[in-house]
Amino acid sequence: MPKRYLCPQCGQNRTHFYLVKKLAQEVRKDPSTGKITWAADEWEEVWAGDTLFLEVKCADCGYLANEKAFT
Numbered sequence: 001m002p003k004r005y006l007c008p009q010c011g012q013n014r015t016h017f018y019l020v021k022k023l024a025q026e027v028r029k030d031p032s033t034g035k036i037t038w039a040a041d042e043w044e045e046v047w048a049g050d051t052l053f054l055e056v057k058c059a060d061c062g063y064l065a066n067e068k069a070f071t
């Protein structure tokens with residue numbers, strides 16, 4: 001089911017947005033120096049349960065928030 005968006009900030013834009021994904025890289029650090037001792041090669045998309053973590057940015061006013069704020 002597609003979701004309709006409306007920017008809660010400007011209250012005008014229903015058509016033009018940026019979808020913003022969060023990316024995570026797993027790392028291990030030395031506890032005394034803070035140096036990264038190992039890092040995964042890939043950056044992975046962040047999921048909240050089975051839903052992709054997604055933010056939305058209004059292309060008109062630049063307001064950025066969780067997708068929920070726009071639906």
Ligand SMILES: [Zn+2]
Pocket residue numbers: 007008009010011012013058059060061062063
């Ligand atoms: Zn807006």
